[in-house]
Amino acid sequence: MLDKLKIPERNYLNNGHGLASWLLTKDHKRIAIMYLISISVMFFLGGLFAVAIRLELATPAGDFVQADTYNKFFTAHGVIMVFFFLIPSIPAVLGNFLIPPMIGAKDLAFPRINLLSLYIYWIGGVFTLYAMLSGGVDTGWTFYTPYSATGSNSNVVPVALGIFIAGFSSILTGLNFIVTIHRMRAPGMTWFRLPLFVWAHYATSLVQVLGTPVIAITIVMLGVERGLGFGIFDPARGGDPVLFQHLFWFYSHPAVYIMILPALGVQSELISTFSRKTIFGYSFVAFSSLAIAVFGFIVWAHHMFVAGISTYAAMVFSFLSFSVAIPSAVKVFNWTATLYKGAISFETPMLYAYGFMGLFAIGGLTGLFLATLGMDIHLHDTYFVVAHFHYIMVGGAIMGYLGGLHFWWPKITGRMYSEFFSRIAAILVFVGFNLTFLPQFVVGYLGMPRRYHSYPDEMQVLNVMSSAGASVLGLGYALPVIYLLYSLKKGAVAGPNPWGASGLEWQTQSPPLTENFIEVPVVDREPYEYEHVVAKEKHLV
């Protein structure tokens, strides 16, 4: 029965062959595939630096590498992971591929700008990697002045220029999504029939468009200060290093919402599909995405409570920072309520969704510690902060990315992957992750500062546990590469809707046509109605 399903002859993958058909494509799906490959390479590189850091920290004395090299390692890990993996990952891969079919459009509003965004990402990436490998930068991914302006003699300006360029790739993707979602929805696809994945990407695009320019100008100011000897942040001439931090964090805090919001969108899709139940409180979950995007812009100075801002400002920003915790809590409660009276099945994407639920809850709750003024004095720049943001970024964004990748893999490639190995990988990632980052909360409260090449002896055991966990996590990330690539050739044919999901993208063939739909679909149903989704289960023809 199974072989009845065949890969459709005409699909976007075999619509044109040869390098030119890929490098000059205007098809949002092919651009998404190229993004997938690029960010996987970047994730592997960033991961290498993470392994080097964990190896160094396995011993209290700084004996694996020189202090300078270690500083370049953690800066490279930070820059590559933040700017070249986390920010583009879900929007540029899953968002690019899925938003047009989800809203019933043939393509994004500006296909050529979409391709330009990919090229800019490549140029920025090659630039940054070259600057990294030809000497690296040792200022940390935050580039605080005056160290980045006068103190450091590593190639700060080339790496900053690489990030400046890559920032435009993020702006263009955001711009494309906003116009597409506003102006290219299929007839009948009202705002409240949009899948929550699209809502989350709309909110992410708002943040991308409004935040990224501010780090662009901050990098320009750092560049002119370091390159031309201007004195904007130079304390010797009366400049204020804290001003750099203000401008940097005005973008960089919303940037963490660029990283997590798409994963929240994926999570809503997975929880609803695998409990065969409409999402609980659809409009609340949708508006909580927008709330996170807007509130994300008024909280940035909670990164600077000990950086010399005034007591009054610290109070104001601490108060505002709690406003951003509420929508996240609303989302978690709504997901939990969605499971109530559902028909839950634990395929791999659902395992990732469960993992995401736990890790994102811990990540979010530990954020409360850092937003509380009294706590942040003690916890700022310690490993508690490192653990918090890894729980959000690795526990949240990467679990969401992997969950989304496993959920839409049949739609992207038309093939299923091995259910057995993928479940093992999901569990390995969850266990390895907790073993890596839970000890860091403890060592953080003990007071171990961030970015330390060597640390006091009594903190060794906790660090060794963390390094051990990192190896399990590394294994967990390596497995998907194997069985997903294996599935490309040997995977079972998936058919249009292997999970019985309710999105518009599942109504068309997989892999889809270049123009997504033979004729423009008309939407007349609510988003998550499983009653009349013809369940083309894998083993049912």
Place this chain on the structure above:
Amino acid sequence: MSNVVAHADDHGHAHAAHHPALQHHFDTMAQQKEAAVVGMWVFLLTEILFFGGLFAAYMVYRIWYFDAFAEASRSLSLFWGGLNTAVLIGSSLTMAMAVRCAQTNKRSATVNWLILTMILGTVFLGVKVIEYADKFEHHHVPGYNYQWAAAHPSTSLGAGEAAGAEHAAPSTALGAGEPHRELSLNADQLQLTTQIYFSLYFTMTGLHAIHMIIGIGIMLVITWMAYKGRFDEQYYTPVEMTGLYWHFVDIVWIFLFPLLYLVERHV
């Protein structure tokens, strides 16, 4: 241009011949045009916040070192600043006229107005070169053996043939020598803090000038396309997009002029 496409679209009724410039993933020209305008405005959003970061830095340092800003602002020539503002507002007018002519399908008029806009843009850049040269000559460029003379009389760079008798303020040759009022910063403090003013001055006006150069570059392409007759009353989007960009660059200067030149001119 691609051939005229006529095909029965999915709702079963024959469709009027598509305008050649209609892209496949849009249904109507109106939808494509609207998408382009909203897309352009979202891009201008990023430009607003791009310059916004500089305005934030300007605001902070103006609060901290107002006297340094006042003295340094006095050293800028009000004549050239005023002239430049007038030139740029003029170029906004000519740009608006160019867009209007494109809308009404007057090909040669569009080309002429676009050329006039580019000329005014180049005049603006020329005046900036003059002002920058003056700054280099007076060692007012931070990081390039910066020398802040005590109370620098704002020279008016000579009469200078004012292109057209626009009513910029009379060229100001203020009283030379001693500062105009008691300053809270002494001489060597001024030497340091005025460098921050000039750092911001060069960054802001330099960035604005770069945006002008990009604008003129785009306009060259658009003028060539208009000359080739690529636009008509149904499809003039590129001209309008260039217009939006140019007007935005004008708005940035409308704010830069009072912030940089008019910090404190009264005696």
Place this chain on the structure above:
Amino acid sequence: MSGHISPISLYLTIFMALMVLTGVTVGAAFVDLGQLNFLVAMIIAGFKATLVIWYFMHVKYASKLTKLTVATGLFFLAILLGLFLVDYGSKAFSQMPPFLS
């Protein structure tokens, strides 16, 4: 739809208004209003910018979405500048750096 074609007379009046306002703002700079100087300059500049946006950039005849986009940009610029003032306004003017005092 922003295909609206404005009469040339409108463009000329807007142009003249902008030129007059430039003169006014320069003139106002020569009048000692103390703290108000900055405010007056910004109000005039804001008004000029609104004229350009409204008429030259056709936002007056554009779709609600375009108007919303413009408003969003200005709102987030206001957040940036406003919350900067929360810190720099409330910090007692930071002690003059030692080497400067």
Place this chain on the structure above:
Amino acid sequence: MKIFGIPIFPEQASTFAADVDALYFFIFAVSAFFALVVAIAVIYFGIRYHKTHDGEIGARIEGSLPLELLWTVIPTIIAMVMFGWGASVFYHLRRPPAEAMHIYAVGKQWMWKFQHLEGQREINELHIPAGRPIKITISSEDVLHSLYFPAFRTKMDAIPGRYTDLWFEAQTPGQYHIFCTEYCGTNHSGMIGTVTVLEPSAYQTWLQGGGMEGTLAQRGAKLFNDLACSTCHLDTGQGRGPSLKDILGKRVELQDGSTAMVDEGYLRESILNSQAKIVKGFQPLMPTFQGLVSEENLVALIEHVKSMSPNATPAAAPATSAAPAAATTQSPAAAAAEKK
């Protein structure tokens, strides 16, 4: 507090450490409660409503406004409680009492320099009396640093060009960590030290310049690290200061082209007045240790450097020691006055 010898909770060595920890346990309890509620609900629903047959559909529940309001208002209230409590602790942490004992701290790339009003100057070491509130005014000479006492639960950035301050009142005598928590370059992780809380009486004797134990060379070696000499004088010679290995008894070329014989006098002068003779190819970065190093410590340091060149000829008779600089810890008040 240790489990199997692994420290998992820092000591509470300052008066407000307990307040901070109480706040920590409150937020921890609230977070743990909510995490557990979600975890149990998620796992229970997963088991209870597991899909029984293919094509089974979940119940049609759109949502419920009261429930949504419930879990929006309650977290907001809890958040406000956390904010209020945190703000009050913060306010207490950031308002030094008037009668606090004043100490100056200056962060310089990769060392902390503490300056007592009575004139003592210490590098990466801080001796303070227990039971008295102490206010530390912090500044930096080059890049951002951050003075952090984990055991006292307080931290403040050192910003070049500006004074910031923090205060604490140490309770229990003992030795605790000092860390730099704002990334400041190559040896950021070397910019650490220990704060020694002494009984008020012990503090007074320390003020009079208490002695140290161990052989001279051993004490010298410890001082060599404590005073952060090791961060610049690397044996490889790649550091910011010349290598001190096997230099005794040799002639070294100076910046101004002349050469000098490395003997005890040269070492003494280079420590006390480091700007006098600069070795060729190095920047004059070394701080002067005049008034920073007592006579015994100076001798101990010289012994240590001598021990680094074992095969040097012992004949290098100690040069007539320079005028016995009154380098006792009671250094001239001028140093203190200049900081006030």
